[in-house]
Amino acid sequence: MLKKYIVLTKPGIIFGNFVTTLGGFFLAAQGNIDILLLLVTLIGTSLVVASGCVINNFIDQDIDHKMQRTQNRALVTKSISPAAALIYAFILGICGLSLLWVFTNLYAFGAAVLGFVVYVFFYSLWSKRTSIHQTIIGSVSGACPPVVGYTAVSHSFDIAALLVFLAYGLWQMPHSWGIAIYRFNDYKSANIPILPVARSIKRTKIESFIYVLLFTAVLNGLYCFKYTNIFFLITFNALCAYWIYLSIIGFKAADDQLWAKRYFLYSVILITALSISLSFSYQSPAPQLPLF
Template sequence: MSDATMSKAGGAGASLGLSAGSEVRDWITLLKPRVLTLVVYTGVAGLLVAPGALHPVLALTAILCITIAAGAAGAINMWYDRDIDAVMRRTQKRPIPAGRISAEGALAYGVLLGVGSVALMGLATNWLAAGVLAGSILFYVVIYTMWLKRRTPQNIVIGGAAGAFPPLIGWVAVTGSVDVLPLLLFAIIFLWTPPHFWALSLFAHGDYQRAGVPMLPVVAGARETRRQVVLYTWLLVPLTLAPVLIGFSGWLYGAAALLLGANFLRHAHAVWREPQDAQGVSLLGDLAAKRCFKFSISYLFLLFGALVADRLWLA
């Protein structure tokens, strides 16, 4: 074979390799890997603070099931939302609207992963954990994506429950039962979701408006959205102290909850006070909302990390 022929073959192979790599990345993108990080983290936290223990292999299997189930819900969400994703700037390049993966393929992929994750969770841990896992998938897909998202500005409030399931699932995987603490962790994430997501929606409201999704800034305006960010943050912060009040956590978690909560409130009030016009539209490009959104992610990571550290190191 000549050098020229080998060069052409090598170039074709490299091209094919790049194409194959891109396809794999597209299937991974359907799982919403950025969202998965927080979902898996809080699920692991619920598993670690639960009384009792799982064999390490079973614990890793439970974490894998939570990961796969959340990814399955994300894939089905992308299948259903492919029409609005096509008109929103931040989602136009997703695999389905960009034509790299068929809608039917994405749906089959999501359903297969969802059913498999629930079955594996039941076999590896217990069927109550599998049932809660199945409920989390159905809540995100049916209640939030199909029912609430396009109908009401309260979509993210009620739909926020979908993202609050992981610590409950982790706890039930270990204990086989539901207790007060995992319900508190569920409630913390439930109340954290509105200020987290509404801070995002303040600087992404144009996308939602183009897609006809009734997010709060589109329906009620930016000023009301700012007020709701502050309100829900004030509801959240006292609730984060509940694990200390019921005697589950000690000073480490309590101090972290107070410091993180004070900082979250500072960011929320900065969103409210940001220079704005009469309609509440920021005159600074929603700089405070962007900072609040970024901090809210760190907030939940650090809060749950403190809970685990307090429970494991100071128990």
């Protein structure tokens, strides 16, 4: 039964947000790691993300049974009751937000709240079922964890925080569309109006390519504004060059699902490598360019 409750939190999503929170923290820390603050920030953010994922499972019960990859979820099979799931989500959310409120600062706490609210209310409850722009809306929530990590250290929202927010949001687009093409039949069966289903796979490939270019350009701003060093510049652009290559060969892919699986998996590798590389990429002393 414990395993079912763990799976209900979508561990894969928690891990992804754990990694991006780590990247934001490393960038702001500039090599001076406060271990206690790091642990509290990671645990608090992960608990808030877990809470949102459990609520997402609760909301999606009626469509999850239509999709092959989700039809065995605990709320679909009734192995966990909806009431128990909501209580579980409430406890996770309160614990996570409490940790961030007590041990970090208002910026980090606010970013976590923003991510939760957008994911639960604007994405899960509304746009996922009704709007082709669902991925853009969902990307806002996905961009919040690295900002939580960054602001937990910086105690301000500066140029770097803005660049991180924009870039990680842009990354969400081709990443999510890669899943959608790979699982095209699932999304179509559930009548979810994500871009490849609502428009076409070809248009999705074109827009994915554009977003990969935008992601690359925006995050290079960290080097331009002297938040990172030459190691970051070389590593990041090498990682992005291969993602751009995958985007281009996708236009001639013989098997869209096979290509999309590769495209999606590489996006995970890229964001993980990027977030970890930020621990070696700081430029000390960090510039002081606060926005608020």
